[in-house]
Amino acid sequence: MLIGIDIDDVLLHFTPALIEYHNHTYKTSLTYDQFKSPNFWEVWGGTKQESRKKVDDFFKTTYFRKMQPIVGAKEALFELRKKHNLVNITARPNYLETETREAINKYFPDSIQKIYLRDYYDFRKYSKRDICDSIGVDLMIEDSPYYALECLSPNRDVILFNRPWNIEVDLPKEIERINTWDEVLKIIK
Known part of the structure; x- marks a missing residue:
C-alpha cells in the first residue's frame, strides 16, 4: 500500500513550535487549545498577509529548525x-x-x-x-x-x-x- x-x-510538532516563537517574538500568551482554526490570523489577529509574513519569519528561526x-x-x-x-x-x-x-x-x-x-x-x-x-x-x-x-x-x-x-x-x-x-x-x- x-x-x-x-x-x-x-x-x-509544528503548531507548538510556532506558538513558542509567536509568544516570544510578539509577547503573546497563546496556547495550543486556542488554535480552533487552521487560519492563524483568526487566532492571533491581523490580516492574512500579516499572518503569512509571521509564518515566513518563523521558517527562518531555530524554533522551526528544532521542531x-x-x-x-x-x-x-x-x-x-x-x-x-x-x-x-x-x-x-x-x-x-x-x-x-x-x-x-x-x-x-x-x-x-x-x-x-x-x-x-x-x-x-x-x-x-x-x-x-x-x-x-x-x-x-x-x-x-x-x-x-x-x-x-x-x-x-x-x-x-x-x-x-x-x-x-x-x-x-x-x-x-x-x-x-x-x-x-x-x-x-
Whole structure:
C-alpha cells in the first residue's frame, strides 16, 4: 500500500513550535487549545498577509529548525515501512524543500521514499488530491480537515489526527479520526 503522510502536526510538532516563537517574538500568551482554526490570523489577529509574513519569519528561526517529532511517529513509520511505501505530501512552500528533507532524514531515516511539496502559497498549482491521484496513494494521513476532505475518494482512505483546528468540524464517516500513532498502526495492520 502507498501511504501519503502530511508532515506538520502529523510527524512534527509544528503548531507548538510556532506558538513558542509567536509568544516570544510578539509577547503573546497563546496556547495550543486556542488554535480552533487552521487560519492563524483568526487566532492571533491581523490580516492574512500579516499572518503569512509571521509564518515566513518563523521558517527562518531555530524554533522551526528544532521542531520535534510527535510521540510515536518514529516508531510507527519504522513499522509501516516494513510492509508499505511511505511518501510525504505537505503543503509547505517549495523554498523549504532542503529544510524539510533534512528534518525528515534526521528524525525518520530510511522511512520516507519521496517528499512532495504542494506549496500552499500557490493555489494555481496542483492540489494534494492531484498528487495523491497521480502517484496512486491508497491512504492519506492528515491533520487538516480541508485536505482530508480534498484527498478522500472511493479509492483512497483518509486518517485524520484530532487537533484543535479540526475537532469541531463535521466530516464524513469515511474519514477516520485518531489521536495517536498507535491508533494508526492498529487501523493499518
